[in-house]
Amino acid sequence: AQKITQTQPGMFVQEKEAVTLDCTYDTSDPSYGLFWYKQPSSGEMIFLIYQGSYDQQNATEGRYSLNFQKARKSANLVISASQLGDSAMYFCAMREGSAGGYQKVTFGTGTKLQVIP
Amino acid sequence: KAGVTQTPRYLIKTRGQQVTLSCSPISGHRSVSWYQQTPGQGLQFLFEYFSETQRNKGNFPGRFSGRQFSNSRSEMNVSTLELGDSALYLCASSLNRDRYEQYFGPGTRLTVT
Numbered sequence: 001a002q003k004i005t006q007t008q009p010g011m012f013v014q015e016k017e018a019v020t021l022d023c024t025y026d027t028s029d030p031s032y033g034l035f036w037y038k039q040p041s042s043g044e045m046i047f048l049i050y051q052g053s054y055d056q057q058n059a060t061e062g063r064y065s066l067n068f069q070k071a072r073k074s075a076n077l078v079i080s081a082s083q084l085g086d087s088a089m090y091f092c093a094m095r096e097g098s099a100g101g102y103q104k105v106t107f108g109t110g111t112k113l114q115v116i117p
Numbered sequence: 118k119a120g121v122t123q124t125p126r127y128l129i130k131t132r133g134q135q136v137t138l139s140c141s142p143i144s145g146h147r148s149v150s151w152y153q154q155t156p157g158q159g160l161q162f163l164f165e166y167f168s169e170t171q172r173n174k175g176n177f178p179g180r181f182s183g184r185q186f187s188n189s190r191s192e193m194n195v196s197t198l199e200l201g202d203s204a205l206y207l208c209a210s211s212l213n214r215d216r217y218e219q220y221f222g223p224g225t226r227l228t229v230t
Contacts, residue, residue, distance in 0.1 A: 035218070045207060045221035091160065103173050105150070107160035 002026065004094050004108035012114050013082045020067070021077040021111045023092030032096045034075040036066065039089040039110070048090075051075060079113075087115045119144065121210050121222035129228045135196040138225045142189050142210030148172075149191040150219060151183060154205040163206075166191050167213075195227075203229045 005024045013019040025034065036048040051059045051066045059066040067076040079086055089110045097103035122141045130136050142149050150173075151163040162175040166185035183193040189210070195202055205226050209219035 037221075042223075043205065044223050045209070047218055047220060050218055093160075103165070105162040105165075105173075107152075107162075109159050 002108075003106040004092055006092055006108035006111050008111045009109075010112040010114070012116055013079075013086075015084060015115055015117050016081055018078060018080045019082055019113065021079070021090050021092075021113065023075045023077065023108060025073050025075060025092075025094050027073075027094065027096050029096040032094055034066070034068070035093050035095070036064070036075075036077045037091045037093065038086075039091065041088070045091075049077065082115045084115050084117060087113060089113075121208060121220055123206075123208050123222040123225050125225060126223065127226045127228075129230060130198050131230055132198055132200060134198050135194065136198060136227065138193045138195075138206055138208075138227075140191045140193070140208030140210075140222060142191070142208075143220055146210035146212050146220075147189055148211045148213060149185055149189060150209045150211075151191070151193050152207040152209065153177075154207060154224070155203075160207075163193070198229045200229050203227060 003026055007022055032053045035050045038046045038048055049059050049061045049064045049066050051068045058068050063080045065078045067078055089112050091110045092108040095103055095105050124139045148167045150165040152160050154160045163177055164171055164183050165173040169185045180196045185191045205224045207221050207224045209221045211219045
């Protein structure tokens, strides 16, 4: 089974609208972290947001929020008020394991978001 | 504060050669991770170093190795290069290992001919 699944290879959104990028994960480890990265066409990976498995509240960072549904094993990224500069590849990733021990990191295949003026 | 730097940015090598890539993390960051990104396989974790010790390793052959120095700078070495090693190699640093907020460098684009 895929550890991280991003089912939307590509998406379009109108400028100023909100958009949700889907991510589901699979792990039996009680301690894990989920995060999202943005990769513009320039290639550099940009950290957006992080959610720990024990965090009670959904993570938010400016226009980005993570809709964490633990029972459903989903960690969807919500971008509010889309901007043209949001056009990029978006990767969901998971870190399994504890800080003091072995950790494993897995990335999803990505979703290409295009913002339409 | 300066970001993560990687050198060289572009590299062309021939099959059978070896290559060393360098990564300087953000000042104060102690964890450095390496990733390989290809169109076919996506982003794959290579290894992580923390306090000069390799903490994790992905599913790559022994031709891929790395090390971390006392100043947290890290190098990655690939020996006996194969055509399939052509990829973007990304280095990421983080302050510590628990929140894993990683900051990526621009990458080294390796082409093996």
